[in-house]
Amino acid sequence: MxxxxxxxxxxxxxxxxxxxxxxxxxxxxxxxxxxxxxxxxxxxxxxxxxxxxxxxxxxxxxxxxxxxxxxxxxxxxxxxxxxxxxDEVTVGYAMKHGAMVNAQGEINFAPVDAFISATNEAGLDVYGHTLVWHANQNASYLNSLIAPTVIPGSSGANALDISGLQDGSFTGWSRNNPGDGITVVEGEGLGDNAKAIKLVAGSGAANPWDLQLATPQVPVVEGHEYEVSFYIRSDKPGKGRVSFSGFENGYPWKDWYGTGGEGAEAFETTSQWQQVKFVVNEYTGTSFGMSLDLGYIPGVTYYIDVDSFNVVDLDAEAEVVNLISNSNFDTGTLDPWTGYGNESTRTVSAEGEGYGNSGYAMVLTNPTEAELYNAQQVYTLDEPLEEGTEYTVSFYIKANIPATIQFQLQNPDYAADYSGGIQVGTNWQQVVRTITPTTADRNKLVFDFGQTATTFYIDDVVLTSGEVAAGSPPVIIEMSDEEKAEVIGGAMEHWITEMVTRYTDEVTAWDVVNEPMKEGGSLRDGNVTDPASDDFYWQKYLGKDYAVTAFKLAREHAEPSDVLFINDYNLEASMAKLDGLIDYVNYIESQGAQVDGIGTQxxxxxxxxxxxxxxxxxxxxxxxxxxxxxxxxxxxxxxxxxxxxxxxxxxxxxxxxxxxxxxxxxxxxxxxxxxxxxxxxxxxxxxxxxxxxxxxxxxxxxxxxxxxxxxxxxxxxxxxxxxxxxxx
Structure with a gap:
């Protein structure tokens, strides 16, 4: 051949x-x-x-x-x-949203411009494919527009006592000038059902102190810096400041970076949540206080999220996550510690007998010499430890006479990883050991103390993987359906407007809406369990009228003679799908849009x-x-x-x-x-x-x-x- x-x-x-x-x-x-x-x-x-x-x-x-x-x-x-x-060319991919829109929503026209220039030279028309489709989208960008707002929590433990806000009693807080009211209200803070301080400026407010709420005193450590932060919004444009007590200058106007301008006395507020955040170190004593001064503008209502009001010691030593809940026994009990063996006893010391001659200690007494494991004290963890992860166990310990103790990580069947013998003296000493679970079922920390007839004092028991304790958790705020529709509608309008306007002289026919139907003839709704990485369903957020909007936008920016199509596949295989598409075209036109043509793939x-x-x-x-x-x-x-x-x-x-x-x-x-x-x-x-x-x-x-x-x-x-x- x-x-x-x-x-x-x-x-x-x-x-x-x-x-x-x-x-x-x-x-x-x-x-x-x-x-x-x-x-x-x-x-x-x-x-x-x-x-x-x-x-x-x-x-x-x-x-x-x-x-x-x-x-x-x-x-x-x-x-x-x-x-x-x-006569005409249709680009398979390069004119679609996913190919042209970057992560910032900017449209890169350059490749298509060069292509259209080449086709013009060859005498070819270009068919615009496609304006609105669920596939081949920059889904990452579009999803980012409607992603939940994640508001970071505080960077450490809160040094400000907000308990008087959390229970609404204002204990420790002073409503020096309540204006038309300073209260704590449910459901107005960040997140679902979160609490907020509601502060209402009176009709005669003219000075910042005409609406004023003062905090409790914040204890400080000399030389440390403190980060103050809270989230605030108002029902109309507002203005506020923070003044201080315990500072050499009680009114050290902060630089409200971007809110009131550098060096400005006050920050500005809007209906959107914003964070007020700054660092102070001007205190002169062992504590300082703050006043929220919001009386600049009459008739404004302010909301401050309660849980976001934080003062954090930026120089404090990081605290690790301790997997032992009753670690210093200052509850006065041993719960949930338990023990047994060799007629041993266990109790909590008198107050002042803990490490450093303060607080409490766990007291373990072994009456007679035996094997180490014959007397045990056990703490059962909430969750098993991670296999292969290195953990640190530390505690303070002393005994009446020199003695030996060990600890183990044990599973429910008593298999264990051991620390080995630890020599204990009669003065307080800190023991620090690392140990790695060899299986994924280790769920108990066990002290073995049966070898020496003596009494042990143990305090400040820590079991940690080294994870640093965080401050308050982040707050996640989801957009409402109405907000999502507004944002996604804006993105679709921008895309269609820019594409049709730019190529109005070169593209005389557009595939405006592509593949809107399911196989059975119903409209795609975007509720899919496993979308592809470049799938984005406009109709999920804009509803049935997404195509109405798309055709109206395309017609608005196209030439009157341009032909606008709706397009789908498998119409020759499914009469139900074909009928559904025709019905949808009729619906689109019943809503005032014009569909010039139907494409069958x-x-x-x-x-x-x-x-x-x-x-x-x-x-x-x-x-x-x-x-x-x-x-x-x-x-x-x-x-x-x-x-x-x-x-x-x-x-x-x-x-x-x-x-x-x-x-x-x-x-x-x-x-x-x-x-x-x-x-x-x-x-x-x-x-x-x-x-x-x-x-x-x-x-x-x-x-x-x-x-x-x-x-x-x-x-x-x-x-x-x-x-x-x-x-x-």
């Missing part, structure tokens, strides 16, 4: 010298692993197909092609085929039901809309088709185009777009890999399908009047 192919090329080149010279110059040898092998067409058929004119010459409507923008710009053979055969196979194809065209024609076959290809299920399969493929292409012409009135025939150029693998990395759906083979040679499409466009067998002699 390879020999026959060589002869065929020789004969054709002898007769059609100019054309074959062009083919030879443009053809390049592909590596064997990139070739898509197909059965050779019979010589006579191959010669017939070679004599066909470019596809666009056979149609009275638009003949388009779906293509890869990079291939068009960088592959001369590919580009020449497109320029020669088609038609990604079909040889087994696609032909009666359904005819019925689809009839139903589409009945809408009175322009009809476009928008993404036509015929798959064969193989990358290596036989001669018979290629003939069947050609016949299916021809049947579809014949049916389109027969059942859709000429006035409604917008055109057809063939989805892809060739069977070359580089065109099928993401779409129909290991397939052969197109009109040119992997070496950019016309297939039998080329003849089927040309004959379907022409409405006749173009080659029937070819003579036996080749013409040139």
């Amino acid at each position: 390879k020999q026959i192919k060589a002869i065929s090329v020789f004969i054709l080149c002898s007769v059609l010298l100019a054309g074959c010279e062009r083919e030879i110059m443009e053809w390049e040898e592909r590596p064997e692993d990139q070739k898509v092998t197909t059965a050779e067409l019979p010589l006579q058929l191959a010669e017939k197909i070679e004599r066909y004119a470019p596809l666009k010459t056979y149609a009275d409507y638009v003949v388009g092609v779906g293509l890869g923008m990079d291939l068009y710009m960088n592959d001369e053979v590919y580009r020449n085929i497109v320029n020669e055969n088609f 038609m990604h079909v196979s040889l087994n696609t039901n032909r009666e359904n194809i005819v019925e689809m065209f009839k139903k589409l024609a009945a809408t009175g809309k322009l009809i476009k076959i928008s993404e036509l290809d015929v798959r064969l299920g193989t990358a290596n088709p036989t001669v018979d399969q290629m003939a069947d493929q050609a016949e299916m292409y021809e049947f579809i185009l014949d049916s389109f012409r027969e059942h859709v009135p000429a006035s409604q025939q917008y055109g057809v777009t063939i989805w892809g150029i060739s069977d070359n693998p580089k065109e099928h990395e993401f779409w129909l890999p290991d397939e052969s759906p197109n009109l040119w083979n992997g070496d950019y040679e016309r297939k039998h399908a080329y003849k089927g499409v040309a004959d379907g466009l022409a409405g006749r067998d173009v080659s029937e009047d070819f003579t036996g002699e080749l013409q040139y």
